Structures are given as C-alpha cells and as structure tokens.
Amino acid sequence: MELELSLYRYAIPFTEPITVKQQRLVMRDGLVLALTSATEAVTAFGEIAPLFGLHSETLEQAEAQLVTLFATPHTTLARIMEAQFYPSVRTGLEMAIHNFTAARSGALPRFGTTPHNAEQVPVNALLFGASNEVVERAERLFTAGYRTFKLKVNAANSANAIASIQALHSRFGNAIALRLDANQSFTLNDAIAFGKALPDGSIAYIEEPLQNAERIGDFYAATAIPAALDETLWQNPALLDIIPTKALAALVLKPNRLGGITVAEKFARYAAERGLLAVVSSAFESGISLGFYAWLAASCNAEPAACGLDTSRYLAFDVLTTPFPTNTPLLDAAQCYRNSLQVNLATLKPCAMPQSFRILMEN
Known part of the structure; x- marks a missing residue:
C-alpha cells in the first residue's frame, strides 16, 4: 500500500x-x-x-x-x-x-499485556505558588474531584515547599496523594534535611530528588521516602539496575523524551513487574498526543496510576476537532483516544x- x-x-x-x-x-x-x-x-x-x-x-x-x-x-x-x-x-x-x-x-490499539483495559485514567493536578495559594488551589481541585496532586520543589524554595506540604497535610491528611518533583535539584545532604522536615506520611514520593540519582538508595535509607525516576530513564537507564527497587515508587514515562511508544511500553512493563507505578506524562503536547497517552496508560495497567496529562489547560487552544478535556480528574480513555484521531x-x-x-x- x-x-x-x-x-x-x-x-x-x-x-x-x-x-x-x-x-x-x-x-x-x-x-x-x-x-x-x-x-x-x-x-x-x-x-x-x-x-x-x-x-x-x-x-x-x-x-x-x-x-x-x-x-x-x-x-x-x-x-x-x-x-x-x-x-x-x-x-x-x-x-x-x-x-x-x-x-x-x-x-x-493494543499495548502492554493487561487482558482488560481500564475505562478511566485518573489525572494528577499541578500545584504552585505560595503556601496559601497552594492550599486554595488544592481545595478547588479537590472539590472538582482530583485526589492526586503534584508540587514542584527545589533546594532554592525548600522553605516554601515545606510550608505548603505541612499546610496540605494539615488540611487533607490521607485524603489526597501528594507527589513532589525536585528535577534533580538537591544534593544528598540537602535532600535528606528536606525529607526529614516533612510530616510523616505526607507525600507519596519525590520525583528525581538528587543531582546524583545513583544515591537515591541512600536518600531512602535516611528518610524512608521513596523516589520516582523521570530524567534518569533517558539520561542513565542503567541506574535501574543499581538503585534498590524498594527505594522507588514510580517511573514517570514521557514517551516523546524517552524515545518512542515502544520504549515507554518497555518501561511500563518493567514497572508492573516490580510493583512500581507507571505514570504516563506529557511534555505540554497537544491533544493528539494526550489522547494517545491516555489510551496507552489505560492499556498498560487495569488500574492505571494518576497520570501527568493535565497540561492542556496551559495551552490556549487544541488542534483537535474535539479538544482534549481540561479540569477533568478522570479521563474516558477510549473516548480521548478516538477524539485524538480527529x-x-x-x-x-x-x-x-x-x-x-x-x-x-x-x-
């Protein structure tokens, strides 16, 4: 043909x-x-x-x-x-x-080895701002149905991050799952100090906490806080064989940075085999990719983790005839995929x- x-x-x-x-x-x-x-x-x-x-x-x-x-x-x-x-x-x-x-x-399309696809894919919502703004935004999103949140942190704003995490934990307790993303900004000592300042049980994991990901096992041993890998998966994937699995909670999968759909599937299988979350995420792409990724997440796990597909709210318009949904804590995976074709x-x-x-x- x-x-x-x-x-x-x-x-x-x-x-x-x-x-x-x-x-x-x-x-x-x-x-x-x-x-x-x-x-x-x-x-x-x-x-x-x-x-x-x-x-x-x-x-x-x-x-x-x-x-x-x-x-x-x-x-x-x-x-x-x-x-x-x-x-x-x-x-x-x-x-x-x-x-x-x-x-x-x-x-x-068929992905992964799950015999039954999930019908819905939960989405994590991004939090930012001063601690009072973070809590106010979380309250609005919680009312809208979101239960998983992501907060960007780094060594330069650690005091504000700690205040935000304490306020969120005081307000929501275990009613939400809070994920942190440090973008490899902490030294090991600073990360340990940061982790020890957090309320017990206040976060689900911290994504890429260290400048040197090889020390994630040491961070976990000192804080009991698991990490998630994102940049490490394309920078140095061999570290998956070095970092103790017990020190990890998730793999964050950005297909267009990892190197394709096939590579993302491989990491999703790796995560499933080891009891880790596979968090399919976007890099501020249009609804073409977002709808595809929603179906990929639903196909790779019958109970998919909350995914990083809440980015369309930051784009002024979509390229789809039916735009990818915003402000939606649960995505209809099949419908999102079908819409992504138009x-x-x-x-x-x-x-x-x-x-x-x-x-x-x-x-």
Missing part, C-alpha cells in the same frame, strides 16, 4: 508563561505528521514536539531529519523505522503508524516541503 506523507506545524500560545529547566516559554511549537492512503481514504496523525529546555533536538532539526529520511527513493515504512531518530521524531512516527492501523481496522487542520500550517513524499507500507 502506498502512503502519502504530509507535514504540518502548529504554534499555540501558553495561557501563561511556563519555565522548563530555567527556560521561560510563551509558545508551544510542534509538528504534525499525516499518513494518508488515497486508496482506502484513511488519514492518521502523529505529533513531533520537542520541548525547548527538555529535548536535545530542536523542532527544526526534527523536521530536517524527517525530510531527509522520506526523500530516500522507493523506501518502505518498515525500512524507515530501522533508522536512528531523535526521540520526538520516533514518537511521532510510531504514533502515526499505530493510529493509521487503528483507523484502518476500526479497533483500538485533527482540525485549520489550526495547522502546512510545512513547505521540497517535494511530494510517498512510501510503501506493508499490508
């Missing part, structure tokens, strides 16, 4: 500036790859969206890599997928292929391509 490839670009303002690795961002830019079979009247999409400050590749580099690969004469999709890609590019390609197969068959092309700008690209896909 012959497929035509098209490439589009989007530029979506953030509803307020966000900071990623000390980089202040006001716009989310990305690419959308379309695979079209004229004979079967099927079009499927995949998103390629490296985030400045998180990814090593730029959007321009991702686009150039795609154009170079597709320009190979008489190539096949299977041969293309054997090449080395930037993580965001492989994610978009795999997503488009899964979506194309699903659109042709009318069946939802892209509003009016929100996209076609990329100027040097030629028309066609490839062969095995039936």
Whole structure:
C-alpha cells in the first residue's frame, strides 16, 4: 500500500508563561505528521514536539531529519523505522503508524499485556505558588474531584515547599496523594534535611530528588521516602539496575523524551513487574498526543496510576476537532483516544516541503 506523507506545524500560545529547566516559554511549537492512503481514504496523525529546555533536538532539526529520511527513493515504512531518530521524531512516527492501523481496522490499539483495559485514567493536578495559594488551589481541585496532586520543589524554595506540604497535610491528611518533583535539584545532604522536615506520611514520593540519582538508595535509607525516576530513564537507564527497587515508587514515562511508544511500553512493563507505578506524562503536547497517552496508560495497567496529562489547560487552544478535556480528574480513555484521531487542520500550517513524499507500507 502506498502512503502519502504530509507535514504540518502548529504554534499555540501558553495561557501563561511556563519555565522548563530555567527556560521561560510563551509558545508551544510542534509538528504534525499525516499518513494518508488515497486508496482506502484513511488519514492518521502523529505529533513531533520537542520541548525547548527538555529535548536535545530542536523542532527544526526534527523536521530536517524527517525530510531527509522520506526523500530516500522507493523506501518502505518498515525500512524507515530501522533508522536512528531523535526521540520526538520516533514518537511521532510510531504514533502515526499505530493510529493509521487503528483507523484502518476500526479497533483500538493494543499495548502492554493487561487482558482488560481500564475505562478511566485518573489525572494528577499541578500545584504552585505560595503556601496559601497552594492550599486554595488544592481545595478547588479537590472539590472538582482530583485526589492526586503534584508540587514542584527545589533546594532554592525548600522553605516554601515545606510550608505548603505541612499546610496540605494539615488540611487533607490521607485524603489526597501528594507527589513532589525536585528535577534533580538537591544534593544528598540537602535532600535528606528536606525529607526529614516533612510530616510523616505526607507525600507519596519525590520525583528525581538528587543531582546524583545513583544515591537515591541512600536518600531512602535516611528518610524512608521513596523516589520516582523521570530524567534518569533517558539520561542513565542503567541506574535501574543499581538503585534498590524498594527505594522507588514510580517511573514517570514521557514517551516523546524517552524515545518512542515502544520504549515507554518497555518501561511500563518493567514497572508492573516490580510493583512500581507507571505514570504516563506529557511534555505540554497537544491533544493528539494526550489522547494517545491516555489510551496507552489505560492499556498498560487495569488500574492505571494518576497520570501527568493535565497540561492542556496551559495551552490556549487544541488542534483537535474535539479538544482534549481540561479540569477533568478522570479521563474516558477510549473516548480521548478516538477524539485524538480527529485533527482540525485549520489550526495547522502546512510545512513547505521540497517535494511530494510517498512510501510503501506493508499490508
């Protein structure tokens, strides 16, 4: 079967500036790859969206890599997928292929080994601000149905973070699960001091607490607070064999930074086999990816962990005909996936391509 490839670009303002690795961002830019079979009247999409400050590749580099690969004469999709890609590019390609197969068959994709998919996926909500603002926001979200929250912390704001955590624990107790994300900001000694200042049982885990992740076992031994791995999974995945499993509570899976859907599935299986949470998360992507990730989370675990898919609220609009839901503590995974297949092309700008690209896909 012959497929035509098209490439589009989007530029979506953030509803307020966000900071990623000390980089202040006001716009989310990305690419959308379309695979079209004229004979079967099927079009499927995949998103390629490296985030400045998180990814090593730029959007321009991702686009150039795609154009170079597709320009190979008489190539096949299977041969293309054997090449080395930037993580965001492989994610978009795999997503488009899964979506194309699903659109042709009318069946939802299958991931993982869970015999029954979850119908709903819980979402964790992000908290920020001074301690009084954190509690006020948590109260609003709790009333809306959220039960899992995430608070960014670092060595520079540890006093404010401790005050916020104490206030949240006093207000909600065990009625919520509070996750912290330190983005590898603490030294071991500072992390231990921070952990010991927290009320017992006040947090579910702290994501990437240390500048040197190899010492997470030491942090756990001193505080009894488990960690979650995010950046370590792509920076140094071999540390999974070094960090004691008992010192971990979760793996945070960002497919477009890990290197694709297949890699994310592998880590999800690793987590399930060891009793760890697999927290599927986005990097401020559009509803194309968010709907796909919701179904991925539902497919990999019959009782999925609260996922980091609450990011669409920070984008001024979505590229889907039916936008990905915001302010929703429980996602209808199948419906989110189906909606992610319907892209509003009016929100996209076609990329100027040097030629028309066609490839062969095995039936």
